[in-house]
Amino acid sequence: MEIGIVGLPYSGKSTIFSTLLTHKSHEQTGGKQTAERGVVKVPDSRLDKLTAMFNPKKQVNAIIEYVKVAGLEEESEQTTGLSSKFLTNLKNVDALMIIIRNFENEFYPHPFNRIDPSADIEYINGEFLISDLMVVEKRVEKLEKLVQKTQNEQEKRELTLMNRLKEQLDQEKPLRELDFSENELLILRGYQFITLKPALYVINISEDQIPQAAEIEKSLVQFKTPFCSIVTLSAETEKEISELSEEDRKAFMDELGIKEPALDKLIKSSYDLMGLISFFTVGEDECRSWTIRRGTMAQKAAGVIHSDLEKGFIRAETVHYDHLMEYGSMAACKEKGLLRLEGKEYPVKDGDILNIRFNV
Structure with a gap:
């Protein structure tokens, strides 16, 4: 899945992009003259707990690819529409992350000399x-x-x-x-x-506005739809958090009254916006999170793991993460009748743990 990061000049695109990449394992390609790309792990505490339970050789999280697209900086100075370069860079993204400025900074003035999130959203749209x-x-x-x-x-x-x-x-x-x-x-x-793609509006606030984050978000509720979400965060604060040790991070967040890094919420919101869910595979070699669209049937989900599993699909041995955590082992879940054999038309649920039976 690819998400394109766009916004007006000095809105915080680069800070958010670089912090996402600092915050989680990543790869980065491209430069200022092209779209910059970074691959980010999707945080999932369920996968962490499965890894602790099964102690595999490795843990593999689902990933999101973020693409920071230059272009709106140039468009604010021209009247001939969005450039072909900008449109090409956005062509293959699955969703948009639109960074909206809600902070004052005299050294980096807003291109239209205003701080008005509603007006910026309307302009970009x-x-x-x-x-x-x-x-x-x-x-x-x-x-x-x-x-x-x-x-x-x-x-x-x-x-x-x-x-x-x-x-x-x-x-x-x-x-x-x-x-x-x-x-x-x-x-x-x-x-x-472009307007067919789901959109996530990221309202970039200052650190002293963090206590008012919910109120700021509420003031923009008219832009929320089934295919448009809003997340409010302070990019500079999130950057500081990402650079701290685990111990210092918790103390800093407690001081600011932050329950979890907003970037975790941002990554999860990106995931949810696309109507995606996770299922898991577990074992001695690896515990892995797999990404599918909500409503995907078991046989198609098997194909996400490997095409041979889809072709030779027989049954999906299935137990839900919550039940495994509640009873502590696959054996206990089986005893309770919670470890089931599902057919190819079974709609996989978020949090299902699958073991595919197949024959090729």
């Missing part, structure tokens, strides 16, 4: 809406000519879909709020519209 609308209008124009000439049924269906998108964008509403059929989603896959 407006840029994305215009970008998508330009693509749709261009495609509608081309399809109208093609349909008139060929009367091709597939092109007619696409034209109907594009006109529906245009109507939505003309009303200044993002495409993510529309419902689509499977066939429509197949058509849309080739376009990678």
Whole structure:
């Protein structure tokens, strides 16, 4: 899964990106002239406890790839829409992390000389809406000519879909709020519209605003939808926390009244935003967290582990993490009837521990 980090100049993109990478194991590629990429482990205390229980040779967390995209810095100074470079860098991301500034800093002034999160969200959303609308209008124009000439049924269906998108964008509403059929989603896959992607608004506050974080978040509730979430954090404070030892970190967080690093919440929110869940595999060699979409059936989940497991799927030996923790062993869970054999149509639940029986 890839999440694109975007925002206006001096909003805190670089601080959040670098802190995410400091905070968890990572790899980084790219530079200021291109999109910077970093792979971050998804924190999961359940996997930590499974590792403690099974004592494997290694623990493997699920990962998220973050892509810090340069571009909005340039767009605020031009009127011709988002650059092709910016759009190319966003093309393959699965979701957006939009950094919104809510702090004063005279040395790094806001590009529009204001501190107004609502206005910034509306400005950025407006840029994305215009970008998508330009693509749709261009495609509608081309399809109208093609349909008139060929009367091709597939092109007619696409034209109907594009006109529906245009109507939505003309009303200044993002495409993510529309419902689509499977066939429509197949058509849309080739376009990678920005407003079709889920969005996580990260409200970057100062350290002295931390006690008001919930209140600040509440003031932006109008931007929350099933496909848009809001997380409030202080990037500078999180950077300090990430650089401390475990002992000093706890003391510092207690002093500020912080229950958990906001970046843990940020990573988890990124995960939840995409409708993703985790299941686990355990054993002497490794304990691992696997990522699937909510509602994925057992046979498809087996394929995430290895294609052979999907092809030769027989049954999934399944127990839930909560039950294993409650009773302390697989044997005890089996005795209680909680270790089950599930078929290929079983929808895997978040926290399930699977052992795939297969034959190839």
